[in-house]
Amino acid sequence: MHIEQLDDDSRIRIHERHQAMTQAALVQVFGMTQDDAARAVRELWSRYDAAPRAERDLLLHNDPVALACDLAGQDWSSIPQWRLDKFNESRRAALEELARAVVP
Numbered sequence: 001m002h003i004e005q006l007d008d009d010s011r012i013r014i015h016e017r018h019q020a021m022t023q024a025a026l027v028q029v030f031g032m033t034q035d036d037a038a039r040a041v042r043e044l045w046s047r048y049d050a051a052p053r054a055e056r057d058l059l060l061h062n063d064p065v066a067l068a069c070d071l072a073g074q075d076w077s078s079i080p081q082w083r084l085d086k087f088n089e090s091r092r093a094a095l096e097e098l099a100r101a102v103v104p
Contacts, residue, residue: 011053011057014060015045015056015060017094018059018060019041019045021064021091021094022041022044022067022068022071023037023040023041024037024064024087024090024091025065025067025068025087026040026041026068026071026072028083028086028090029065029068029079029083029084029087030068030072030074040072041071045059065079065087
């Protein structure tokens with residue numbers, strides 16, 4: 001199912017989950033503090049607060065690690081593979097939970 005076809009509550013949950021995964025990537029992959037990661041994610045998403053809904057949804061097409069790379073000023077190739085593996089394992093459960101929450 002495409003996000004464009006979901007109800008507003010489901011869309012909000014997806015956006016919140018994506019923000020949380022981006023924050024987690026900043027902490028787990030790049031070693032940011034929770035506070036600094038939360039601030040960076042909040043600042044990124046606040047730039048899209050006034051954007052049309054479709055534009056906000058486009059942000060979801062970016063992998064949370066890719067967004068974290070941009071926010072941390074790092075290149076994807078600089079991430080040790082073990083850190084990516086560890087992060088991907090931790091987010092697998094979160095993605096499964098989200099899928100159950102928004103797909104009837």
